[in-house]
Amino acid sequence: MFGHNFEASTVLLALAVALTTAGLAGSAAAAGMKRTITMVAVEPKGGTTVDKEPFPSTPLPEGKGYALTSPDANGRWEVSTYRWQPNQIIVNQGDEVTLEILGINGAEHPATVEGYDVSFTVKRGELTTVTFTADKTGVFPFRCGTHQPAMVGELIVLPGS
Known part of the structure; x- marks a missing residue:
């Protein structure tokens, strides 16, 4: 008889813990989480000399997002672009999002989401x-107004639960 009461008490305790935990998890999801994303604004570069690789004959797209520097007196040429790293951020609807972005290359990057x-x-x-609440679902580009078309990322907001 003692074993039966002990088993029933254990089941009731487990059920109470499960219901309490489910209620807390549901509240946290509805309210959203605090998310901090660390990012950088960078300029990847590559270079070589014309004796190793010919200078490209096809021009790059218009805008300041890409740069192709003609060979200098020594035949050295370079190519570069600007990027957000990471360039894709995934959060849930209702999350409080904080972007902490370190500027490494480029004097400034005026940007919008x-x-x-x-x-x-x-x-x-x-x-x-930058802190905001991700209150709309969908895919939202964030872009530097100066370095188009390369310096573009995506904020992906998934439906909250």
């Missing part, structure tokens, strides 16, 4: 912090 009332400017050597 389309579909959200979010704009900011990242400057070289400075940490820019």
